[in-house]
Amino acid sequence: MSGWGEAQTAALLLSEVLLALGLGPLLIGLVRRVKSRSQRRTGPGLLQPYRDLAKQLGKGTVYSETSSGLTRYSTWIGFGALLAAVPFVPWFFLPSPIGFSGDLIVLVGLLALSRFMTAVTALDAGSTFGGMGSTRDMWLGALFEPTFLLVIFAWGAPSGSTQASAIVLHGASLGLTHLSPALLLASAAFAVLLLAETGRLPVDNPATHLELTMVHEAMVLELGGRDLALIDWGKSVRFLLLLELFVAVLLPWGDALSLGLASLALALGLLVAKLFGASLLLGNLETRVAKWRLFRVGDLAVLSWVLALGSISLTYLVGVG
Amino acid sequence: MSLGPGQQLLEVVAAVILVTAWVSLVHRRLDALVGLYALQSAAMAGVAVLVAYLYDAPLLYLTAATIAGLNAVIVPRVLLRIRRDLEIPGEVNMFVSVRTSALAGLGCLLLAELVVGPLTPLAQIPAAGLLPISVTVVLIGLFLAATRRKAFTQVVGMLEMANGVFLAGLALTFGLGLLLELGVAANLLILAIVGRLFLYRMKDSFDTVDADTLRALEG
Numbered sequence: 205m206s207g208w209g210e211a212q213t214a215a216l217l218l219s220e221v222l223l224a225l226g227l228g229p230l231l232i233g234l235v236r237r238v239k240s241r242s243q244r245r246t247g248p249g250l251l252q253p254y255r256d257l258a259k260q261l262g263k264g265t266v267y268s269e270t271s272s273g274l275t276r277y278s279t280w281i282g283f284g285a286l287l288a289a290v291p292f293v294p295w296f297f298l299p300s301p302i303g304f305s306g307d308l309i310v311l312v313g314l315l316a317l318s319r320f321m322t323a324v325t326a327l328d329a330g331s332t333f334g335g336m337g338s339t340r341d342m343w344l345g346a347l348f349e350p351t352f353l354l355v356i357f358a359w360g361a362p363s364g365s366t367q368a369s370a371i372v373l374h375g376a377s378l379g380l381t382h383l384s385p386a387l388l389l390a391s392a393a394f395a396v397l398l399l400a401e402t403g404r405l406p407v408d409n410p411a412t413h414l415e416l417t418m419v420h421e422a423m424v425l426e427l428g429g430r431d432l433a434l435i436d437w438g439k440s441v442r443f444l445l446l447l448e449l450f451v452a453v454l455l456p457w458g459d460a461l462s463l464g465l466a467s468l469a470l471a472l473g474l475l476v477a478k479l480f481g482a483s484l485l486l487g488n489l490e491t492r493v494a495k496w497r498l499f500r501v502g503d504l505a506v507l508s509w510v511l512a513l514g515s516i517s518l519t520y521l522v523g524v525g
Numbered sequence: 526m527s528l529g530p531g532q533q534l535l536e537v538v539a540a541v542i543l544v545t546a547w548v549s550l551v552h553r554r555l556d557a558l559v560g561l562y563a564l565q566s567a568a569m570a571g572v573a574v575l576v577a578y579l580y581d582a583p584l585l586y587l588t589a590a591t592i593a594g595l596n597a598v599i600v601p602r603v604l605l606r607i608r609r610d611l612e613i614p615g616e617v618n619m620f621v622s623v624r625t626s627a628l629a630g631l632g633c634l635l636l637a638e639l640v641v642g643p644l645t646p647l648a649q650i651p652a653a654g655l656l657p658i659s660v661t662v663v664l665i666g667l668f669l670a671a672t673r674r675k676a677f678t679q680v681v682g683m684l685e686m687a688n689g690v691f692l693a694g695l696a697l698t699f700g701l702g703l704l705l706e707l708g709v710a711a712n713l714l715i716l717a718i719v720g721r722l723f724l725y726r727m728k729d730s731f732d733t734v735d736a737d738t739l740r741a742l743e744g
Binding site for chain 1: 530533536537539540543544547548551623624627628630631634635638639642645654657
């Protein structure tokens with residue numbers, strides 16, 4: 205368990221959740237900005253996602269006539285699952301206030317729960333596009349979740365733990381030798397998985413207006429007002445969570461180990477810098493690739509799975525940890 | 526596992542070579558395949574430079590320069606030019622699916638680890654991952670040459686095999702000796718030229734570079 209006091213734990217947890225809620229839309233805005241700039245468009249401002257959320261939250265909600273009462277709760281449950289997942293990712297201080305061994309596996313479960321809730325909401329409205337989107341999304345989940353677990357095991361192999369803070373602390377203590385081939389292979393696998401799990405190109409186009417190619421967008425076609433805001437906000441938090449997990453494991457240096465003001469500020473600055481760097485790379489990547497045919501996404505899943513398993517085999521068969 | 530930072534870097538570069546080999550199994554564009562080969566060769570040059578620096582073998586710098594110039598720049602250019610001149614369609618045609626290929630790539634790694642992994646402690650090898658990875662690259666090159674329809678892709682597979690053999694040479698002997706390596710480099714160039722001639726002839730006679738048509742009787 206962690207070495208924080210009770211009041212500190214509560215304050216840290218609250219700061220994590222607020223950070224995730226506040227920073228998520230900004231990152232989405234940043235990726236859109238990078239994309240539009242690299243395509244020579246002006247594009248919307250950085251704060252546009254916040255304005256969208258504010259507009260949606262101010263609107264009333266309309267429910268489809270065929271929907272049961274489920275839609276009234278499912279968006280909240282999905283959003284809540286994502287917020288509950290926030291403390292399981294290492295942020296800017298270590299150890300995590302409520303970390304326990306195996307918490308990354310809980311993270312996978314909570315992400316799956318939010319995915320399931322979105323799919324159920326889409327089915328509940330009774331439109332054909334919703335059903336199509338939810339089938340596709342659940343299919344993607346089935347393809348990529350095994351790889352997610354494999355990557356977690358590969359990441360956890362050097363420290364012998366699947367606890368996020370233990371992995372990051374161990375990595376930071378290794379210095380530059382942390383960047384082993386096995387870690388890089390697993391991280392490459394995670395990078396592919398990140399694109400699929402957060403619905404980015406080439407798996408899903410977040411900016412599409414063509415219903416037939418949609419995955420995530422097809423599921424939210426029937427939603428409006430507060431429900432849409434919850435789903436969109438949740439999606440940005442999901443994006444932030446996975447991106448942060450990626451940069452935290454790949455570059456584990458600079459987290460605050462005590463509550464000094466200077467070290468916290470430095471760690472927070474580094475966190476934002478790492479996330480911004482990753483978003484810049486992602487925005488550029490999204491400019492360069494086209495959306496893949498849905499049935500080719502399986503190839504991507506197999507590649508990512510092979511990379512993850514290759515990483516584990518390097519660790520255990522050759523000892524290149 | 527008390528590796529110095531140099532050996533660590535060596536293993537990381539070897540992992541890059543492994544990843545390029547794997548990605549070349551899933552890619553469906555010929556040009557991208559050639560680009561991956563160029564990247565792989567550049568990483569090979571990196572391995573040569575690192576081994577030269579770590580084990581104080583100055584002749585290997587020359588080897589590295591040869592690889593960087595020939596394998597990473599000239600051979601890919603020749604290949605791209607052949608593709609453009611012959612108007613070979615840009616996609617890879619394969620006998621086995623992409624997914625099976627990717628799994629076979631993983632199989633190659635596991636096989637290499639099981640077979641040559643135990644040898645690593647016996648030989649004096651700069652980094653433990655180097656030998657299995659080089660054997661894996663040879664196997665993947667062989668697989669690429671065996672399961673793709675176009676003679677063009679088969680040439681790329683052969684070249685990747687050559688890279689794998691070269692990596693094994695670097696790992697086992699800290700460089701095979703300059704003369705031998707220059708010979709190997711010259712051979713590669715000849716391979717590219719012969720491949721070029723072969724493809725031109727084939728295109729001339731059959732109007733295609735699909736090696737599968739060679740089985741049919743002309744008539």
